[in-house]
Amino acid sequence: MKATITLLPGDGIGPEIVREATLVLSEVASKFGHEFQFCEKLVGGCAIDETGSALPEESLTTCRESDAILLGAVGGPKWDDPNATVRPEQGLLALRKELDLFANLRPVTIHPALAEASPLKAERLAGVDILIVRELTSGIYFGSPRFREKTSEGLRAVDTLEYTDAEIRRVVRVAFQVAGDRSKRVTSVDKANVLDSSRLWREVANEVATEFPEIALDHQLVDSAAMRLITQAASFDVIVTGNMFGDILSDEASVLSGSLGLLPSASLGEGSLGLFEPIHGSAPDIAGKGIANPLATILSGAMLLRHSLGLEQEACAIEAAVHQAVTDGARTSDLGGSLSTQAMTQKVLALLSR
Ligand code: IPM
Ligand code: MG
16 A cells, blocks of 8 residues: 655654654565655654744644654753743644544553563563553643733632543543453543543443443542552553543553553544654653664554554554564663664564564
């Protein structure tokens, strides 16, 4: 097949890891007889430096016209001035919102060979296979009003947590749909003992559950869900939750896998166009050193093939190659090893081309 893929390397280690993932996608193309056209555009801090905007119109248009988007990471200390009017993260948020990519899938799997890389005891990791479905285009990230003001008592800042039933329904449906191919359990995570938006969330989740009688739904408050992720992670299958709870729980869950550098994500909407990115950030402390772990981005490339291009076999080939590389002992520094970003990719490429 022919496909156009927009590359948004972004900031920090973004360009290094996107470059490596592109090599892997190119290898897949030549091995399976596809033609992928890559088109690189600006997002985040580098886009601010060059155009003044974190998501230039041209980048957005190119994304809309492509079949899939692969993003590295955005942000860094250079753009962290609290008084700045534009921030790199706004580029990512605008992209998600503009393309209506409301369902963020974040799989958390444990590689047996990496059990020692996790701070948790091996017995707590046995059987862990979680898919977090995070709502991505609403909630406290986007609610209005949001502002900062001076009052007679000092400064006051406001963010708004809002959800409509339609926003909840569509993302909870995605969770039930994906649960159908897994162990058929969905845990909806909220804070319904305190928040009105969470009480609506719970109500709508219960309604959606009636459409999927073969799937079991349970509800859990976010604070105890955070604890259960550490104490009994294997008891979760699919977790569906709002934007900010999902952001926090997915970083927490990544600790189970041994490194944030391993976890990919897919952001999907109603159509096939999706945005694929590692869940880790731009890691400015190691940017340019050539030591970042490229696996989360390479695995995001696999999700891209599966979800946007419908290339399941090709996606599995990448996942199998990554699995084998890790089994064979390939380790970047985040995993306690000394392989460079490029050397890690070469291991994956060698296994892929076999
Ligand atoms: C993530 C990141 C982003 C988020 C930031 C960079 C805006 O933490 O994708 O998890 O909070 O969504
Ligand atoms: Mg995050």
